[in-house]
Amino acid sequence: MVLSNRIKQITSRSDLLFWVASVGKNKICELTRVSGFIVEDDNEHITFFLPKQLFGIIEPTLAVKSKISFLMASIQNFESYQIKGTYKSHQLCKEEYIDFYRLKVLKITDILSGMGMNGNGIFGYLLEQPSIAVTMQCTDVYEQTPKPGTGGKLID
Amino acid sequence: MMNKLTQDMLPAFQGVIPPTLATVSDDGIPNVTYISHVHYIDEEHIALSRQFFSKTWKNINENPHFTVAVTCPETFTLWKINVSYQEEEKEGGLFEEMDMIITAIASMQGMEDTFKLQSAVICKVESIQTLVLNGKIN
Numbered sequence: 607m608v609l610s611n612r613i614k615q616i617t618s619r620s621d622l623l624f625w626v627a628s629v630g631k632n633k634i635c636e637l638t639r640v641s642g643f644i645v646e647d648d649n650e651h652i653t654f655f656l657p658k659q660l661f662g663i664i665e666p667t668l669a670v671k672s673k674i675s676f677l678m679a680s681i682q683n684f685e686s687y688q689i690k691g692t693y694k695s696h697q698l699c700k701e702e703y704i705d706f707y708r709l710k711v712l713k714i715t716d717i718l719s720g721m722g723m724n725g726n727g728i729f730g731y732l733l734e735q736p737s738i739a740v741t742m743q744c745t746d747v748y749e750q751t752p753k754p755g756t757g758g759k760l761i762d
Numbered sequence: 763m764m765n766k767l768t769q770d771m772l773p774a775f776q777g778v779i780p781p782t783l784a785t786v787s788d789d790g791i792p793n794v795t796y797i798s799h800v801h802y803i804d805e806e807h808i809a810l811s812r813q814f815f816s817k818t819w820k821n822i823n824e825n826p827h828f829t830v831a832v833t834c835p836e837t838f839t840l841w842k843i844n845v846s847y848q849e850e851e852k853e854g855g856l857f858e859e860m861d862m863i864i865t866a867i868a869s870m871q872g873m874e875d876t877f878k879l880q881s882a883v884i885c886k887v888e889s890i891q892t893l894v895l896n897g898k899i900n
Contacts, residue, residue, distance in 0.1 A: 635784035
């Protein structure tokens with residue numbers, strides 16, 4: 607599938623938090639926070655970034671074409687989307703990507719601090735290094751913003 | 763790895779930082795979503811607030827083993843809790859208590875017209891893993 611403009615535009619936002627879920631052989635989910643993501647140029651893949659230690663949680667569940675799901679949600683208005691797809695590859699995160707998502711994480715911690723919370727305490731670990739870049743092929747996108755009837759496939 | 767909830771985890775169930783829920787369909791596709799509230803019942807049981815989740819509910823009925831992540835707003839510790847579905851309550855003391863909490867959360871978030879508790883989903887804790895301890899990856 608080709609990701610819509612709405613999802614592509616989201617990469618420029620700085621109010622989003624991310625999770626990824628994968629499935630072990632026992633059919634139990636592994637789940638961890640993610641530091642950031644980009645949409646690849648082909649608009650069919652995304653690459654997300656997370657500390658290597660957190661990647662270790664999902665790594666045993668990943669094989670080529672393993673099913674994974676990626677969640678993004680705004681901490682300001684709860685707008686949220688889930689991208690479903692398959693694992694493609696992973697590699698050590700490049701410095702340019704670390705610089706990219708570091709700014710986003712710092713912005714999130716600033717937003718939380720503005721809400722009277724210790725943003726760095728809550729999410730500072732997302733900047734721990736080394737980090738891993740995981741590429742997934744996208745097959746479906748669902749809107750999950752809390753509202754009646756939510757959960758449908760995103761078509762725009 | 764633990765299999766019982768401890769006292770130091772209780773602040774994570776106060777609704778300050780939204781919990782995350784991951785379920786798996788019968789054909790092995792994960793589904794991950796935020797939920798409004800995870801309620802502490804006792805050291806071996808929690809209850810999830812069921813409001814919207816249609817896909818999640820379908821998955822839970824296909825595969826009763828799933829995963830919840832909660833964060834303590836005081837120590838910034840993040841736990842991943844593997845649970846199994848036990849039963850659903852649509853009335854009674856637990857439901858009413860959770861309904862009041864959901865109403866309060868909705869009010870704080872300006873979503874009074876959106877949030878409505880359908881049921882309390884009671885789950886047994888199977889195992890607990892600490893992913894982040896005091897703000898550092900564990």
